[in-house]
């Protein structure tokens with residue numbers, strides 16, 4: 001079946017960091033459109049298992065959960081091998097897993113710098129490398145960055161730096177994979193209501209007021225709203241959109 005309700009029927013999608021937050025919403029959205037989904041997680045096995053059960057519980061849906069630390073090459077190889085072993089193909093890869101720590105650069109502990117560059121930058125490199133090797137012709141790759149690489153707010157130097165690198169990876173990778181009709185795009189969320197926003201202080205009263213004032217639409221984004229943008233890019237309607245960085249942020253950033 002490949003009707004309007006199931007435009008991704010027969011497709012296989014792999015989403016990193018899909019146990020919670022934005023990744024979870026993306027995995028659920030792609031599954032609702034008929035894709036079989038590989039739900040990657042690092043630590044939260046229960047949430048990943050819940051999502052798989054939710055997807056399998058909705059009629060035709062299928063999903064598997066695969067634990068892999070995206071910063072570990074052996075884990076990433078295993079993640080992609082598990083996808084191919086289970087479904088025999090790979091059509092869509094969403095590089096979403098991320099970690100953020102905000103502090104002035106002068107006060108950023110080295111281990112926090114290392115963790116951001118391990119998960120965000122090295123993790124994206126390892127996943128994009130496997131995606132380039134394993135994804136089928138005509139496939140779709142989407143990387144999740146942040147509007148912070150344009151906004152440049154104080155306290156985000158290392159986090160934004162770790163994400164700016166992946167935007168550059170994507171600009172070049174799109175050239176390399178174009179001959180195989182594979183598109184590579186970036187989606188840059190604004191302030192989105194997830195555990196990460198809470199962990200980085202984004203729901204503290206002063207920060208929340210600053211965010212609302214900065215956002216023309218005057219509220220936080222919802223994970224499902226980021227997922228809708230990814231859904232567009234990986235569907236037939238998004239086929240001609242390539243090498244772009246799409247801000248999904250209620251209007252903060254305008255390119």
Ligand code: NAP
Pocket residue numbers: 016017018019020021022023040041042043044045068069070071096097098099100119123144145146147188189190191192193194195196197
């Ligand atoms: P979140 O709620 O903190 O969820 C993070 C997800 O990443 C979890 O599923 C977590 O898995 C996974 N993860 C973390 N480290 C991992 C690793 N080493 N290997 C594999 N998976 C790992 O974050 P979020 O807000 O949904 O963020 C998703 C993406 O959007 C990130 O790339 C983030 O930088 C970006 N973003 C978020 C915002 C925002 O306001 N929330 C704004 C701009 C950009 P476990 O649950 O298993 O630990």
